Amino acid sequence: MVENTNSTNTNLEYKRAKRKEEMKQQVVTFALMIVFTIIAFTMVTADLDKLFVIPILLVLAIVQVGFQLYYFMHMSHKGHEMPSLMFYGGVSVAFLTILTMLVLVWW
Amino acid sequence: MSQEHTLNPEVMPDEPEKATLEGKNKFLGFWFFLGGETVLFASLFGTYLALRGSTMGDNTPENLFGLELVFIMTMLLLTSSLTSVYAMYHMKNNDFPKMQLWLGITVVLGLAFLGCEIYEFYHYVHEYEFTFSSSAFGSAFYTLVGFHGGHVAFGLLWIITLMVRNAKRGLSLYNAPKFYVASLYWHFIDVVWVFIFTVVYLMGKVG
Numbered sequence: 001m002v003e004n005t006n007s008t009n010t011n012l013e014y015k016r017a018k019r020k021e022e023m024k025q026q027v028v029t030f031a032l033m034i035v036f037t038i039i040a041f042t043m044v045t046a047d048l049d050k051l052f053v054i055p056i057l058l059v060l061a062i063v064q065v066g067f068q069l070y071y072f073m074h075m076s077h078k079g080h081e082m083p084s085l086m087f088y089g090g091v092s093v094a095f096l097t098i099l100t101m102l103v104l105v106w107w
Numbered sequence: 108m109s110q111e112h113t114l115n116p117e118v119m120p121d122e123p124e125k126a127t128l129e130g131k132n133k134f135l136g137f138w139f140f141l142g143g144e145t146v147l148f149a150s151l152f153g154t155y156l157a158l159r160g161s162t163m164g165d166n167t168p169e170n171l172f173g174l175e176l177v178f179i180m181t182m183l184l185l186t187s188s189l190t191s192v193y194a195m196y197h198m199k200n201n202d203f204p205k206m207q208l209w210l211g212i213t214v215v216l217g218l219a220f221l222g223c224e225i226y227e228f229y230h231y232v233h234e235y236e237f238t239f240s241s242s243a244f245g246s247a248f249y250t251l252v253g254f255h256g257g258h259v260a261f262g263l264l265w266i267i268t269l270m271v272r273n274a275k276r277g278l279s280l281y282n283a284p285k286f287y288v289a290s291l292y293w294h295f296i297d298v299v300w301v302f303i304f305t306v307v308y309l310m311g312k313v314g
Contacts, residue, residue: 012118016200023196030189037185040309041178050313057313061305065298072192073294079125083138090142094149101153 029071036060114279119201124287126280133284141295148299151251152306159311161243166235168244168311177308180223181300184259187216188297191290198286203278206286210270213293217263224256248307255303258296265289 040060043053070076075084120126125134159168194209228249231237239249266289273282 015121019196019199023193026189026192026196030185030192033185034182037178037181037304040305041174044309044312045174053313054310057305057309061301064301068188068294068298068301072188072297073291079122082135086139086142087145088142090145094145097146097149098153098156101150101157105157 026071029067033064033067036064114281115277116280117201119199119278119283120280121199123199123201123278123280123283125284127284130280130284130287133288137288137291141291144295148251148254148302151247151254152302155247155251155307158243158247163242163244166237166241166245168248168307169314171231171235171237172308172311174308174312176223176227177304180220180227181304183216183220183223184297184300187213187220188294190216191293195287195290198278198283201278206278207270207274210266210286214263214266214270217259217266217293221256221259221263224252224259228253252303252307255296255299258299262289262293262296265292 040057043056069087074080075087114127123130125131162168190209190213194206194213197203197205197209237245239246269282269285269289273285276282278286
């Protein structure tokens with residue numbers, strides 16, 4: 001019985017330490033997101049060529065959203081197969097929707 | 108063992124949000140909903156991109172938008188996303204007071220964001236006479252950004268309601284999924300904002 005309690009305690013401490021470690025990663029993710037945002041805003045204020053700036057802005061946004069989804073929203077954890085399927089299903093329809101509207105106007 | 112006890116364990120399981128069947132269902136259902144929300148916002152983004160050139164005069168994206176305010180709003184919302192991660196961290200450690208504290212900070216940051224947005228719209232309407240019916244660009248802009256602002260307002264009400272309703276109950280396996288799902292919603296609001304500040308404001312300034 002005593003041994004059992006001990007092992008639960010070690011297990012508990014291990015889990016706590018693991019969560020703490022993960023929380024540190026989250027803070028690093030956050031710092032990276034801030035850096036991406038600052039790069040994006042500086043590029044726009046720097047008056048560069050728009051054909052050069054716009055693709056980079058979009059890439060920065062997509063990477064930042066990836067961080068948000070996989071770290072902040074825990075999509076990198078186990079058990080997110082269905083959520084991924086549903087979310088990316090939504091994303092592909094979203095992509096088609098935007099494409100359709102742009103083609104309609106720019107044709 | 109009474110039901111009260113099984114829902115209030117001394118040590119939270121690894122994923123308290125998915126420890127019950129109801130929690131699992133909430134988690135899955137909510138991701139389905141987020142897939143749908145993505146399509147909703149895509150239709151608004153598509154409309155905006157298609158109509159942003161139809162300005163009927165000088166109220167163009169380039170003339171209207173001020174990046175300083177947008178930058179402050181972005182920082183507020185991004186930080187509130189991190190604070191809600193902290194709230195979920197304390198939820199997993201079964202530390203209810205700290206979770207409530209971090210959720211409270213999230214709410215304050217969200218309110219500050221909403222205040223900035225209301226100021227922004229007020230400024231456009233009164234200084235520039237740029238309204239919903241000024242031009243096709245005006246309609247598309249206010250619909251897209253306003254819909255996002257509406258999501259922020261709803262998210263705030265949601266989190267505040269959860270905090271008040273569960274203040275005396277404490278954390279349990281019954282309400283852990285509720286908090287978890289609300290925090291997912293809050294992150295999703297930030298996901299949409301990343302595209303709004305990129306596509307609407309930054310790309311609007313670049314031209």
